[in-house]
Amino acid sequence: MTDSTFLTQFRNLSLHPELFTHKAHIRLAWLQINLNGLEAAIKNCCSQISAFAFFHGDDQKFNETITTASVYAVNHFMKDESSFEEFIKKNPQLLSDLKTLINSHYSYDIIAAENTRELFIEPDVQPFI
Helix, strand or coil: CCHHHHHHHHHCCCCCHHHCCHHHHHHHHHHHHHHHCHHHHHHHHHHHHHHHHHHCCCHHHCCHHHHHHHHHHHHHHCCCCCCHHHHHHHCCHHHHCHHHHHHCCCCCCCCCCCCCCCCCCCCCCCCCC
């Protein structure tokens, strides 16, 4: 699926939920950063993932803090890759160990913390930027 098709189907909620894997989350962040910059990517990813989860009956799966932290992580590793596949090949830890990367910024398990679904909790160990 082309990047444009992926973005369009995701935005208009027609992407099949089974296709929105962890890798697709990372792809969405990478594309949004490339197209719109970091701040807009965070806003777009949060609003679109939340809408997608709600539309497909999985609104309890959306987490504002994890989504925002994931976009920051993707941004951190971005260099001059011309495609998402090139990016992920250079940064496989984003597929296999993103939770550890995110948790290294917090002194507690941010995934289990309260309020992280509704609002972004700033890291208390080291900032993302």
